[in-house]
Amino acid sequence: MTSLLEGARRLVSRGSGTDARVEALRAAVELARGRVADDVVDEVQAVVERSEGRLRLSADHTVVAIAGATGSGKSSTFNALTGLELSAVGVRRPTTSWATACVWGREGAEELLEWLGIPARHQVTRDSMLDTRREDGALQGVVLLDLPDHDSTEVAHHLEVDRLVQLADMLVWVLDPQKYADAAIHDRYLAPLATHQDVMVVVLNHVDRVPEERRAAMLADVRRLLDADGLDRVPVIAASAREGWGLDELRERIGAQVKSKKATRERLEADLQAAARRLGTAAGDGRPRDLGAPRVVELRDALADSAGVPTVVDAVQTATRVRAGRATGWPLVSWVSRLRPDPLKRLHLDLGSSGRELTGRARTSVPEATGVQRARVDAAVRAVADDAVGEVRGPFADAVRRASVSRVPELGDRLDAAVAGTDLGVARLPWWAGALRVVQWALLLTALVGAAWLGALAAAGFLQLDLPDAPSYSGLPAPTALLLGGVAAGILLALLARVLVSLTARARARSADQRLRSAIADVADELVVHPIQAEVAAYRELRAEVARITG
Numbered sequence: 001m002t003s004l005l006e007g008a009r010r011l012v013s014r015g016s017g018t019d020a021r022v023e024a025l026r027a028a029v030e031l032a033r034g035r036v037a038d039d040v041v042d043e044v045q046a047v048v049e050r051s052e053g054r055l056r057l058s059a060d061h062t063v064v065a066i067a068g069a070t071g072s073g074k075s076s077t078f079n080a081l082t083g084l085e086l087s088a089v090g091v092r093r094p095t096t097s098w099a100t101a102c103v104w105g106r107e108g109a110e111e112l113l114e115w116l117g118i119p120a121r122h123q124v125t126r127d128s129m130l131d132t133r134r135e136d137g138a139l140q141g142v143v144l145l146d147l148p149d150h151d152s153t154e155v156a157h158h159l160e161v162d163r164l165v166q167l168a169d170m171l172v173w174v175l176d177p178q179k180y181a182d183a184a185i186h187d188r189y190l191a192p193l194a195t196h197q198d199v200m201v202v203v204l205n206h207v208d209r210v211p212e213e214r215r216a217a218m219l220a221d222v223r224r225l226l227d228a229d230g231l232d233r234v235p236v237i238a239a240s241a242r243e244g245w246g247l248d249e250l251r252e253r254i255g256a257q258v259k260s261k262k263a264t265r266e267r268l269e270a271d272l273q274a275a276a277r278r279l280g281t282a283a284g285d286g287r288p289r290d291l292g293a294p295r296v297v298e299l300r301d302a303l304a305d306s307a308g309v310p311t312v313v314d315a316v317q318t319a320t321r322v323r324a325g326r327a328t329g330w331p332l333v334s335w336v337s338r339l340r341p342d343p344l345k346r347l348h349l350d351l352g353s354s355g356r357e358l359t360g361r362a363r364t365s366v367p368e369a370t371g372v373q374r375a376r377v378d379a380a381v382r383a384v385a386d387d388a389v390g391e392v393r394g395p396f397a398d399a400v401r402r403a404s405v406s407r408v409p410e411l412g413d414r415l416d417a418a419v420a421g422t423d424l425g426v427a428r429l430p431w432w433a434g435a436l437r438v439v440q441w442a443l444l445l446t447a448l449v450g451a452a453w454l455g456a457l458a459a460a461g462f463l464q465l466d467l468p469d470a471p472s473y474s475g476l477p478a479p480t481a482l483l484l485g486g487v488a489a490g491i492l493l494a495l496l497a498r499v500l501v502s503l504t505a506r507a508r509a510r511s512a513d514q515r516l517r518s519a520i521a522d523v524a525d526e527l528v529v530h531p532i533q534a535e536v537a538a539y540r541e542l543r544a545e546v547a548r549i550t551g
Contacts, residue, residue, distance in 0.1 A: 018051075018055065018265055018268050018269060018272075019055065020548070021269070021272045021276075021548065021549045022048060022051045022052055022055065022268075022272065024276075024545040024546075024548040024549050025044065025047065025048050025051075025272055025275060025276055025279075025545070025549055026045075026048045027541070027545050028044070028276065028279055028542050028545040028546055028549075029041055029044050029045045029048060029279070031538045031539075031541055031542040031545070032044070032279055032282075032283055032542060035283070035395050035396055035399040035535075035538070036279065036282045036283050036395045036396075037282060037395070040278060040279060040282040041279070043275070043278070044275045044276075044278065044279045047271050047272065047274075047275040048275075050166060050167065050271070051268050051271060051272060053115055054115075054167070054169075054264065054268060055268070057111055057112045057115055058108040058109060058111065058112050059261065059264055060105070060108055060141050061103070061105070061108065061109050061112055061141050061142070061143050062141060062142055062143065062169045062170060062254075062257060062258045062263045062264060063112070063116065063143045063145065063167065063168045063169040063170070063264075064142055064143065064144050064145065064168065064169065064170045064171075064172060064254055064257075064263075065099075065145040065147055065164055065165065065168035065170070065171050065172065066078050066081075066144065066145065066146055066147065066172045066174060067147045067150055067161060067165065067171065067172070067173055067174070067189070068147075068149070068150070068173060068174035068175065068176070068185075068205075069149055069150060069151040069175075069176060069179055069182065069184070069185060070149040070151055070152065071176055071178075071179075072174045072175060072176040072179070072205055072206075073174055073176065073205035073206055073241050073242075074146065074147070074149070074174040074205075075146055076205075076241035076242065077172075077174055077203065077205060077239070077241045077247070077250075078100070078102075078144065078146040079241070080241045080244065080247050081139070081144060081247065081250070081251060081254075082102045082124075082126060082144065083126075084102070084124065084126070098118070098119055098122050098148075098160065099118060099122065099145045099146060099147050099148065099160060099164055100118075100122050100124070100145070100146040101113060101116070101118045101122060101123045101124070101143055101144065101145050101146075102123075102124045102125075102126050102142075102143075102144045102146075103123065103124070103125050103126060103142075103143050103144075104126045104139045104140050104141060104142045104143075104144075105140050105141050106125045109143060112143060113143065115167075116143070116145070116164065116167055117163070118145070126139075138251055138252065138254070138255030138258070138259075139251065139254060139255060139258065140258070141258050142254060142258055145164060145168065147160065147161050147164055147165075148160050148161055149161075150184070150185065150188075150189065151182075151184055151185075165189065165193075166271075168267070169199060169257075169263040169264045169267045170199045170200070170201070170254065170257055170263045170267065171193070171196070171199060171200045171201070172200075172201045172202075172203060172250070172254075173185070173189070173190065173200065173201070173202045173203065174203045174205050175202060175203065175204050175205065175222065176205060176206060177204065177205075177206055177207065177209065177210050177218060180204060180218075180221075180222055180225070181221075181225060186225065186229055190226070190229045190231060191229040191230060191231075193231075194229060194230030194231055195270050195273060195274040195277075196267065196270040196271075196274070197230075197231055197232075197233040197234050198233065198262075198266045198270065199257070199263055199266050199267045199270065200231065200234045201234065201235055201237065201250065201253055201254075202222065202226060202231075202234055202235070202236045202237070203236075203237045203239045203246065203250060204218070204219060204222055204236060204237070204238050204239065205239050205240065205241060206240060206242075207238045207239065207240050207245065207246075208240040208242065208243045208245065215238065219236060219238055222236050223236055235253065237249050237250050237253075272549050273549055273550050276545075276546045276549035276550050277546070277550055279542075279546060280542075280543065280546040280550070282394070282395065283394060283395060283396055283539070283542055283543075283546075284392055284393050284394020284395055284396050284397060284539075285392070285393060285394065286390065286391035286392040286393050286394075286397075287390055287391050287392070288388055288389060288390045288391070288392050288400075288536045288539060288540065289387060289388060289389075289390035290388075291384060291387060291388050291529065291532065291533065292387055295380075295383050295384045295387045296384065296524070296529060298380050298383065298384075299377075299380040299381065299383075299384050299524055299528060299529070300517065300520055300521045300524045301380075302373070302376045302377045302379075302380040303377060303380075303411070303415060303520050303523065303524050304516065304517050304520045305373055305376065306369040306373040306374065306376070306377050306411075306415065307366070307369075307415035307416065307418070307419055307516075307520055308366035308367055308369075308419065309419070309513065309516045309517060309520065311366055311367065312366060312419060312424070312512065312516060313509050313512055313513045313516070314509070316424050316425075316426055316505075316508055316509050316512040317505045317506060317508070317509035318505075319426055320426055320501070320504060320505035320508045320509070321501055321502065321505045323426070323429060366416070366419060369412075377411070381404050381405060381408065381528055382401075382404070384404060384528060384529065384532060385400055385401045385403075385404035385405075385532055386401075388400055388404075388532045388533070388535075388536050389401070392539065396535065396538075396539040396542075399535050399538075399539075400532055400535045400536060400539075403531035403532055403534065403535045404528055404531065404532050406531055407526075407527040407528070407531065408527070408528070410527055411523070411527060414523045414526075414527060415520060415523055418516075418519040418520055418522070418523050419516060419519070419520075421519070422512075422515050422516050422519045423515065424508075424512045424515070424516075425508055425511050425512055425515070426508060426512070430500075430504050432500065433497075436493065436497050439493060440490055440493060440494070443486045443487075443489045443490040443493065444486060444490060445486075446482050446485065446486035446489075447482065447483050447484075447485075447486025447487045447490065448486075449482050449486075450478075450479045450480065450481065450482025450483030450484070450485075450486060451479075451483050453478070453479035453482065454479040454480065454483060457479065
């Protein structure tokens with residue numbers, strides 16, 4: 001692209017924020033894709049692409065399209081403005097679906113004409129420097145288009161008119177006194193372009209055929225219809241291409257737009273704002289809410305209950321009591337606890353590395369969720385989504401609800417894996433259990449020594465052997481003291497250990513509950529909360545981008 005074209009593009013967008021608005025609309029389109037109806041998003045994306053294409057092209061030229069119905073004098077107006085018989089009129093209208101273009105100042109216009117899709121055989125250059133007509137100087141930089149009849153019976157003509165109406169920087173609508181109220185032009189073109197008033201002019205042609213006393217009333221009626229279309233700022237020019245009436249005013253209005261260099265920017269701004277409003281309307285309105293902590297906590301609790309966290313916590317408490325009690329109980333009876341099944345191993349938890357290799361780390365034997373638990377999870381998910389939706393209505397509200405359940409099928413496996421992968425803190429006995437075990441065995445050994453001593457004394461008496469008397473303490477023979485003391489101390493220590501075991505079991509159960517619920521919270525956030533928040537964030541960002549464009 002030449003430096004001239006680069007400078008022209010900067011001239012169009014400098015200080016106007018047009019580039020920024022195009023980027024904002026593109027961002028809004030990306031956010032809306034998959035959430036808003038495809039036909040709306042496609043139309044808005046087409047506006048983005050048209051705007052980007054126009055910004056890359058010459059800003060020294062203003063594309064002015066003359067449009068109208070059959071017999072309105074559109075081509076006569078075009079010929080009168082160019083001073084050349086370029087377009088056939090009346091019964092000599094061509095059947096081609098192409099528009100005719102006349103260019104004042106060819107330099108830099110080639111790419112623009114190519115972008116407009118005007119074939120070379122339908123292009124004419126009006127070199128104003130060689131033209132002695134004063135009025136043509138005002139049109140320097142104009143690319144004037146004579147469009148096909150919008151009411152033609154040829155479908156190709158309709159398509160060409162619709163295409164170029166979207167691309168033109170300025171639109172001149174030529175109306176006929178007999179058909180100016182035709183709904184075809186008002187409903188299909190004028191009213192939908194209410195956002196483009198600043199780049200439109202309406203010409204009531206053939207006023208020479210209207211009795212002079214009726215002209216004012218007819219112009220007033222045209223004004224009334226345009227006001228009803230929302231075009232209250234669009235000027236109405238009474239003209240006669242045949243007599244030359246009103247052409248100077250039309251030429252001046254076109255020239256003023258060309259001189260101010262505003263037509264291109266204003267057309268793009270109007271396109272961007274209209275597209276942004278349509279996208280904003282299609283996306284829905286209302287204000288979403290930040291997810292409330294109570295709803296999220298309720299969801300996490302429901303998932304924890306569904307994942308069997310209470311069952312696992314009870315198993316942790318029971319397993320701790322069994323294991324610690326076996327280590328600290330009186331050795332002569334503590335072995336009985338080995339006959340009790342370990343609740344964690346029954347759930348395929350805390351199996352050790354070899355057990356995980358056999359069963360698979362991500363699978364447990366925690367009971368499956370009941371129907372009531374599943375219903376509670378479903379209700380909690382809906383409540384979180386509804387809380388986030390807030391006052392939002394439209395496609396984005398539906399998108400939030402879809403996102404809330406999009407990964408629900410994964411919940412079962414992910415929750416089971418979270419439970420299986422959580423360190424329950426039961427792999428090791430508490431530090432004091434080892435010390436008590438040593439003391440218990442020492443006491444048992446003491447009792448056994450006492451029993452053996454007494455046995456030896458009894459055997460010596462039976463064999464009438466003369467042995468020295470056993471020492472005594474406070475009148476109690478030492479063997480007896482060792483036996484009774486060892487047994488009594490062991491039992492008392494076991495009773496004391498039960499209290500410590502119970503406290504430890506409850507503490508470990510609380511710790512396991514916190515760890516499990518933290519793991520469940522991570523799953524809930526990843527599969528439910530974060531998808532919801534992503535949709536809410538996308539909605540807010542889309543509304544922000546639309547606001548940047550519409551102001």
